[in-house]
Amino acid sequence: MDLPDPVSDTLDSLVVGAGQAGLAASYFLRQRGVDHVVLDANPHPGGAWQHRWDSLGMDDVHGVADLPGSVAPERSEQPAKVVVPAYFGGYERHHDLPVLRPVRVERVESDGELLVVSAGERTWRTRTLVNATGTWTRPFVPFYPGIESFTGEQVHTAHYPGVEHLRGKRVLVVGGGASAVQLLGELAPVTETLWVTRRPPVWREGLDAAAGLAAVTAVEERARRGLPPASVVSVTGLSLRPQEQEAARRGAYERLPMFARIEPDGVRWSDGRFERVDVILWATGFRPAVDHLAPLGLRTPQGGIALVPLPGNVQGATTAVVDPRVQLVGYGPSASTIGASRAGRAAAAAVVRRLADAAA
Numbered sequence: 001m002d003l004p005d006p007v008s009d010t011l012d013s014l015v016v017g018a019g020q021a022g023l024a025a026s027y028f029l030r031q032r033g034v035d036h037v038v039l040d041a042n043p044h045p046g047g048a049w050q051h052r053w054d055s056l057g058m059d060d061v062h063g064v065a066d067l068p069g070s071v072a073p074e075r076s077e078q079p080a081k082v083v084v085p086a087y088f089g090g091y092e093r094h095h096d097l098p099v100l101r102p103v104r105v106e107r108v109e110s111d112g113e114l115l116v117v118s119a120g121e122r123t124w125r126t127r128t129l130v131n132a133t134g135t136w137t138r139p140f141v142p143f144y145p146g147i148e149s150f151t152g153e154q155v156h157t158a159h160y161p162g163v164e165h166l167r168g169k170r171v172l173v174v175g176g177g178a179s180a181v182q183l184l185g186e187l188a189p190v191t192e193t194l195w196v197t198r199r200p201p202v203w204r205e206g207l208d209a210a211a212g213l214a215a216v217t218a219v220e221e222r223a224r225r226g227l228p229p230a231s232v233v234s235v236t237g238l239s240l241r242p243q244e245q246e247a248a249r250r251g252a253y254e255r256l257p258m259f260a261r262i263e264p265d266g267v268r269w270s271d272g273r274f275e276r277v278d279v280i281l282w283a284t285g286f287r288p289a290v291d292h293l294a295p296l297g298l299r300t301p302q303g304g305i306a307l308v309p310l311p312g313n314v315q316g317a318t319t320a321v322v323d324p325r326v327q328l329v330g331y332g333p334s335a336s337t338i339g340a341s342r343a344g345r346a347a348a349a350a351v352v353r354r355l356a357d358a359a360a
Helices: 020-031 047-051 080-094 178-187 209-224 242-249 291-296 337-359
Strands: 013-016 036-039 107-111 114-119 122-126 129-131 153-156 171-174 193-197 261-263 266-268 274-276 279-282 326-328
Touching: 013 020, 013 114, 013 122, 020 036, 020 080, 020 129, 020 337, 036 122, 047 080, 107 291, 129 337, 171 178, 178 193, 178 242, 326 337
Parallel strands: 013 036, 013 129, 129 326, 153 279, 171 193, 171 279
Antiparallel strands: 107 114, 114 122, 261 266, 266 274
């Protein structure tokens, strides 16, 4: 396809990231006839899915939502890192989406009415921007005293090496989210595990539509107030799937409170308790990958990016309060596969409104 020249052309919109949210936004922008390009840092289609661990099957994921105008792959035992990238790649080709890769956006600045997007020596100028960079490139590891002294292995879930690498090692899993539960379910049958979290986990049997809406609304409220985004699971609670029942029988989900410090061969609690471990597996989540937007000054003093609420659509809050030229999808209330597609539609509509207002 013929992509805009990064030097001479001014785009109506530019999408950063080609995961679920970015592809949905591009689809709806194309539907509305908006001249745009999608810049993706990955070498291949698939967004963050191409980097998931090998043992994560399609049966293990919470679900992959349909991209607009398409049907997502069914559950299977096939690796998610293979199935989903193939789905995304086919989607890009079928809809002839203007994706350019690998292009890692480093900086977005304002130049009068336009936004200037820089990636190495290349620069694009655009009237609006849809940011869909997700969180995968920003794994979060909290600091604890002595963390640098640990002589064993420390790894974040973003770089999980697989069950065979950890077989026979004593593994401490840190974190209270769905990833921690899934990895404990995989590891406990083959090695000794310990689980620590900051707060006791809240277990649920199921999540009906009303509870799901309430959870997403709570996340949307944080975004509206400019607070750092919280994960949806932090307000929905956790549940065990059939494949995790063996780990439960082995006591893998008997949680311990957070330790006070890390020592060379283990961790110690404030009451003096010590546990020797070979590996610390940080299942401590991610932060939004938005550092390239820093020159625009979008962050509030509370550390988040405030979004304009969209009445009647809690997952459609995408417009940055500080700079309405910028839409954020897959951020805050839309940080899920379902929410990302819905936010893509809302962002495209907001882009069209912005362009119309600028032309009036």
